[in-house]
């Protein structure tokens with residue numbers, strides 16, 4: 001995405017970057033990060049941006065959070081790393097104990113890693129180990145990461161899978177994407193054909209089905225909130241077919257949707273949960289949690305070098321405690337509701353907004369050619385993001401034509417208003 005800005009210091013860094021960085025990365029903006037604090041990011045030329053993407057749902061507690069800085073600085077003087085797979089240490093244990101005060105009671109055992117894809121990979125392997133079965137069902141448009149296990153379930157964009165086959169035995173089926181129902185139905189007027197499709201897939205591998213992997217709110221696919229019955233229906237089907245239900249809460253977790261886990265909105269729980277992104281307060285940290293009866297793999301079956309890293313765990317504990325102390329779940333719910341209302345009003349007045357949906361501060365706005373045809377308008381979406389960037393607002397895309405709203409959860413109503421105004425002014429002229 002090229003904006004009007006041509007800043008010399010940033011341009012020089014970008015030029016150097018082009019020479020040494022893998023070209024597989026997709027940069028949405030030309031923005032070159034220099035520093036960040038709270039809700040704001042400054043680029044290398046000292047331009048200030050209001051952050052409405054939290055570095056993809058990572059900076060839930062705000063950038064450069066003082067509690068995280070204090071905890072990491074304190075730990076760095078004592079020791080940076082211990083091989084937690086070989087030795088014991090208190091911080092990783094405290095991190096897991098703190099995490100389990102925030103999650104439903106059934107979760108009491110965790111595997112620590114460094115990223116979302118590793119947390120998913122561990123969940124996938126744990127499900128296969130526990131059940132000693134082979135198949136997994138995942139969803140169209142799902143994004144679970146890019147290592148081969150996670151990538152086998154990822155189905156978000158063609159480019160992510162191209163040339164990487166063969167994959168692990170995963171069967172994909174439509175998600176409950178009601179605005180664009182694969183079965184031609186309207187929201188609230190269907191027989192949950194999407195659940196029937198899951199069951200059909202389940203029947204086809206009945207005796208060998210290890211797990212179903214689902215994002216409780218689909219992230220990269222376009223911030224899609226499914227109806228409650230879809231998630232509870234999956235739980236029921238997994239029970240019937242003796243498969244484990246695994247949720248990927250890498251993006252939707254850590255109070256992003258108002259509750260610590262997005263699954264809590266649906267009054268049900270998964271057997272295994274993958275978390276990452278915001279739980280480290282900006283320090284790389286992933287974790288896979290389950291009940292010990294499920295996470296019962298034997299020593300040596302799964303481990304890593306950096307899981308339980310002391311700086312990551314120090315950052316993680318401070319981050320979780322900050323979320324609790326500041327009741328960020330409540331703020332996410334409150335400001336999220338307000339933003340949804342405002343965005344819905346914009347939808348009523350703008351032909352290019354086809355759908356507005358969200359839970360807490362995980363909100364997606366679909367940009368379309370017109371409301372009737374619902375034809376996706378990727379070009380206009382890019383233009384909107386670009387205009388917003390030029391006006392000092394950082395937004396990111398999701399899916400084919402969605403603008404994602406995922407600000408840090410510390411956002412105030414005034415900051416929400418400021419960002420929404422910029423967004424509204426960035427829409428095409430009526």
Ligand code: PLP
Pocket residue numbers: 056115116117118120143144145146215219220248249250251252276277
């Ligand atoms: N799962 C979900 C739902 C995600 O949104 C992402 C990243 O965006 C991942 C997994 C992969 O995380 P990572 O990029 O840290 O490997």
